[in-house]
Amino acid sequence: MFPESERVSVKTTSPTRPLPPSSSRPAVTTERLIIRALVPEDAQAFHVLRTQAEVMANSAIGRVDKDLEETRSRLAAFVPPNDENTFHFAICLKETGEMIGVGGCHNLSSVFGWPELGYMLREELWGQGLATEFVRAWLNMWCELPRTVVQFDVHQKSAHSEHGGDEKTAEAVIAYTTAYNVGSQKVLEKSGFQHFLTWSVPDRRNPAVEVDLYGYRYFPNYHAAGKEMGDNVEAA
Template sequence: MTEARENNTNTTAAHSGGDDGDETVLVRTTYPSVPLPANDTRPHIHTARLLIRPLQQSDLAGLHALRSQPEAMTGTRLGRPDRDLAETQVELDFFRNGAAGSGEPPYLWGAFLPRSSTTMDGKEEEEEAGEELLIGEGGVHSLVSDAASASGWPEIGYKFRKEYWGRGYATEFLDAVLGAWWGLPRGTVEMRVNRRAVAVATGNDVDDDDLPGGGENDAVVEVSEHVYANAEPSNVGSCRVLEKLGFQRYHEWTEPDTQEHRVGEPLDLAGYLLEKPGSCCLRK
């Protein structure tokens, strides 16, 4: 189950990305200091049921088991399971180091259950060796989403093994990861954000001609920081997880699909925004 279609190529820092067309607005906002903390330096997170930590090379088998499930991969860019360990290794390398040559790791985590918690129907699952079982992964996989077609804000997503759907693990996991994300050191940046996303953040009408910062107008709108996610409207479970976490649906659109079995076919998506807790929305 996935909130956002995978995009493992866009890891550009917020203050250097974005489209300058009429669909975007120049904003001043807060943003985590980049580069983000190195994968291996991030402290582990403990929730009521989960251990949340960065993935390591030793997690390759567990990640492959997750990415081998067709159900878990339905919302990904290619829409199919990994064919072999080599494909999973590429994804693990991205988790740990970011896109090749970027020097910027994403903010991605694994969701683990203690082995003593992995019994189902009274039987111990026969899984890869280790004291922990990888049941999901996710976080901020794109530090900047496409400003013209999506939002421009950092984009989150996740996937979980099908055996663990519907049990609240995704909500528990994302709530903890977002808490860690908001807790990172921050600075002030200027960046391009989708016009609709800015309208939501400032309480303006998206069609308001007086909304500054768009097109040739150099005015800057001061807005509170947000994160972004998308889901297919028909994916009720994913939409519900986002709504439980406080995300607000702000836009729906159709774009060509990228999945191998339906390349170019219409894909319906709904965009969601979540404001940084404690933010004060500033308006021009």
């Protein structure tokens, strides 16, 4: 998507891979949610989510699933034996245990070279602050994972510095959303993400026109240290 001239090699940290298996990931409880590992038995609830047109309009494929088998194939990426390649979870209502969404790191190497955060919630539950509650809890879970020093090729605008070399670069998590998805923009900003780049792509709903995408970045090490996003961080 982006030319090689816009990429730079950086030394940074990242959660040690393979990631912990889902069997070792304890459920996390927040004020209104239970965030737990996904299991194959979640297929039906996942299908309900992935057949809501407004939810899927903001997804990578831009359409609802054709049938339950397609949903099962999507779920397979997050359950054993593939669970150690993602850090993705079921989002459930604490009061009832009902699964209302999914979210987490579904891609360890986004188009920017960093791990990518994404989430989906059932449309009827939008606007209640549940997405923000999930994202904040998930970021805490992500920050607590063991780290390893790694070398990544990343988009230069996504890093705190646009220079590579031997100096360690602050670890980042990436998320992006469409310009018209104001709700997700607010969720990310309230959770500590910083907008760093805008670019255009064909609109999945109407490929004849283009839509702006907003890229956001989050620095786990800075937040773990209790620093503000701007402290010692060069904004793009």
